Amino acid sequence: MPTIKEVALLAGVSTATVSRAMMNPQQVAEKTRRKVEAAIAEVGYSPNAIARNLRTSESKTIVVIIPDIENMFFAKIVRGIQTIAQQQGYKVLLGDTVHNATLANDYLELVRSKQADGVISLTAELPKVLQHGTSMPMVMACEYFPDFPIPTVRIDNQAAAYQAVKYLLELGHKQIAYISGPLDNPICIARSAGYRQAMQEAGYSINELAKEEGDFSFHSGHAAFERLHRQYKMSALFCFNDMMALGAMRSAISLGLKVPDDLSIVGMDDLLFSQYTDPQLTTIMQPQTLIGETAMQILIKILNAKTVHQDNVLQTQLLVRSSSRRYQKL
Amino acid sequence: MPTIKEVALLAGVSTATVSRAMMNPQQVAEKTRRKVEAAIAEVGYSPNAIARNLRTSESKTIVVIIPDIENMFFAKIVRGIQTIAQQQGYKVLLGDTVHNATLANDYLELVRSKQADGVISLTAELPKVLQHGTSMPMVMACEYFPDFPIPTVRIDNQAAAYQAVKYLLELGHKQIAYISGPLDNPICIARSAGYRQAMQEAGYSINELAKEEGDFSFHSGHAAFERLHRQYKMSALFCFNDMMALGAMRSAISLGLKVPDDLSIVGMDDLLFSQYTDPQLTTIMQPQTLIGETAMQILIKILNAKTVHQDNVLQTQLLVRSSSRRYQKL
DNA sequence: TAAATATTTGTAATCGATTGCAATATTTTC
DNA sequence: GAAAATATTGCAATCGATTACAAATATTTA
Numbered sequence: 001m002p003t004i005k006e007v008a009l010l011a012g013v014s015t016a017t018v019s020r021a022m023m024n025p026q027q028v029a030e031k032t033r034r035k036v037e038a039a040i041a042e043v044g045y046s047p048n049a050i051a052r053n054l055r056t057s058e059s060k061t062i063v064v065i066i067p068d069i070e071n072m073f074f075a076k077i078v079r080g081i082q083t084i085a086q087q088q089g090y091k092v093l094l095g096d097t098v099h100n101a102t103l104a105n106d107y108l109e110l111v112r113s114k115q116a117d118g119v120i121s122l123t124a125e126l127p128k129v130l131q132h133g134t135s136m137p138m139v140m141a142c143e144y145f146p147d148f149p150i151p152t153v154r155i156d157n158q159a160a161a162y163q164a165v166k167y168l169l170e171l172g173h174k175q176i177a178y179i180s181g182p183l184d185n186p187i188c189i190a191r192s193a194g195y196r197q198a199m200q201e202a203g204y205s206i207n208e209l210a211k212e213e214g215d216f217s218f219h220s221g222h223a224a225f226e227r228l229h230r231q232y233k234m235s236a237l238f239c240f241n242d243m244m245a246l247g248a249m250r251s252a253i254s255l256g257l258k259v260p261d262d263l264s265i266v267g268m269d270d271l272l273f274s275q276y277t278d279p280q281l282t283t284i285m286q287p288q289t290l291i292g293e294t295a296m297q298i299l300i301k302i303l304n305a306k307t308v309h310q311d312n313v314l315q316t317q318l319l320v321r322s323s324s325r326r327y328q329k330l
Numbered sequence: 331m332p333t334i335k336e337v338a339l340l341a342g343v344s345t346a347t348v349s350r351a352m353m354n355p356q357q358v359a360e361k362t363r364r365k366v367e368a369a370i371a372e373v374g375y376s377p378n379a380i381a382r383n384l385r386t387s388e389s390k391t392i393v394v395i396i397p398d399i400e401n402m403f404f405a406k407i408v409r410g411i412q413t414i415a416q417q418q419g420y421k422v423l424l425g426d427t428v429h430n431a432t433l434a435n436d437y438l439e440l441v442r443s444k445q446a447d448g449v450i451s452l453t454a455e456l457p458k459v460l461q462h463g464t465s466m467p468m469v470m471a472c473e474y475f476p477d478f479p480i481p482t483v484r485i486d487n488q489a490a491a492y493q494a495v496k497y498l499l500e501l502g503h504k505q506i507a508y509i510s511g512p513l514d515n516p517i518c519i520a521r522s523a524g525y526r527q528a529m530q531e532a533g534y535s536i537n538e539l540a541k542e543e544g545d546f547s548f549h550s551g552h553a554a555f556e557r558l559h560r561q562y563k564m565s566a567l568f569c570f571n572d573m574m575a576l577g578a579m580r581s582a583i584s585l586g587l588k589v590p591d592d593l594s595i596v597g598m599d600d601l602l603f604s605q606y607t608d609p610q611l612t613t614i615m616q617p618q619t620l621i622g623e624t625a626m627q628i629l630i631k632i633l634n635a636k637t638v639h640q641d642n643v644l645q646t647q648l649l650v651r652s653s654s655r656r657y658q659k660l
Numbered sequence: 661t662a663a664a665t666a667t668t669t670g671t672a673a674t675c676g677a678t679t680g681c682a683a684t685a686t687t688t689t690c
Numbered sequence: 691g692a693a694a695a696t697a698t699t700g701c702a703a704t705c706g707a708t709t710a711c712a713a714a715t716a717t718t719t720a
Contacts, residue, residue, distance in 0.1 A: 049443030051706035070405040094424035113379030381676035
């Protein structure tokens, strides 16, 4: 790999001039610049970004930490991030943690070690960060830590769950079960609270058997429904995300239930596929692209001005499709 | 951010010793090492990887270039790559190109500029590489350049398509249409050849109207089928991937067709969802995890030994499910 | 034409680590 | 206890760029 020195030699100038010809073309004379450019082309020079970053201590790169690349929910968010990043000249690198906090730390390491300027985390599985505090430029999207003040972009999880359950109640359902994500996850705690709020407002008591835990994956939704079906008689089901809702729906159908006649299902997210399954999935839509765009905009502000932005809460919307219907006695 | 100097000062040793205490603990005395470790902990030191990489000129990071993060096909491949990478101490960064060759080049730049040691490309949209030749450590997976000898992991695309179409022919279908990906894409060219091979072997001529072009996305499959349906009367459809097959299936159903009674559909890939749609999708399975694992293993060999490995062709398998059935006169 | 000013270029320090070599300290051997 | 062998440490060069500052050159002004 040719270095700046070889270019300088060939062009008959100093390395400083070569560097300037690339970084601030206007401050080097037309003629010299052309010589430099020719030399660059001739040797096929490409600057060593490592050396440059070491000197300038910025990499114009940000890292997005994703808990599970197989969950389609994150795809659109990433696209939103990319759109803004590209406009502002930032590269976006994705790190898939496979739900593994150690791996997440490896990606944070990229920022600590100056290989990236900031992080957007789509996962809350970040143990060490908490200990070191919020020292690095970082934005959380979707997930959040209730007690640490990291800038966050998210929805009102409790209100969204409340809306979903309220909708089912208004359809006349009384036995409403739900499939949660990991129980210790803040957004799941908030959504559970929304469920309870709606049920209690309607005067119904909370049955512990009406709840099962999943991990947001299709398979966990499938398995959770099988357990639910054995332990609790329900006419409606609310799932904390669409992947699990789709899994539960498949499970219900293969257990001989008709959706929505025997079981109404409401999910959350609004995935690409959710409107194309049979039946089409009723769901609480999250503005995925907007979440990504907003997160990146906030991160850029932090990087530029060190401004600390707080919670951004975006709107959700109930999309009624054909996986839910009015309650009917069986 | 504390540097190695501050650690050295605090521990009362030289920076060299601190460095060695981290890189080769066995060559520094027990007592000194403990002093250093204590100092590191006290100031919260974390080595600047940029500086380290500059000196060692390796980053223990590889980049995976993905054409479209919304296409679930790539998720499992990425997982396969990660599994092996992690075992070997490599970090994996993903770059989503959104089908954009310029962005792809940005990611290749990471390797040229020594921020990453190598690339696995899951896309063939890499114009500049061709000009510069295959100078960097690189493996292609799934896609390939027919004329440039980059180490590749892939399936036999022609044989796979042949197998799919042959299967439909054996079911008695004669009017078999197909939805291709981008027509200039090498794997699409190979799959088209497989289609033609099967049709011609069976003694059928090729009807140009039996073909439509998509871009591997769900929506393009949906749109392509609407065009096909207007221009060609078919009893069976082969799609070059599952995303398009699922889109086409939805389109067919919403046009009032029964699958598989009126139309048999065969896809390719075997996505997570493919076995859970209604009807379940018959497809040619690609060994996604294995593709990823193999690609990473080859890349590691290249990085270590500079060995040049050639084409690796992996096995596919026809998975017969309920979206296809024997031809029946209507 | 000389002085003043502006433009262009070069010199050398710097970013934060790693590492070859030399210097020093410790242990072993006789 | 001295010499030899070995283990530990430090000095200083180095990786490949950027950039403050100074020096050289070109341009304008009087």
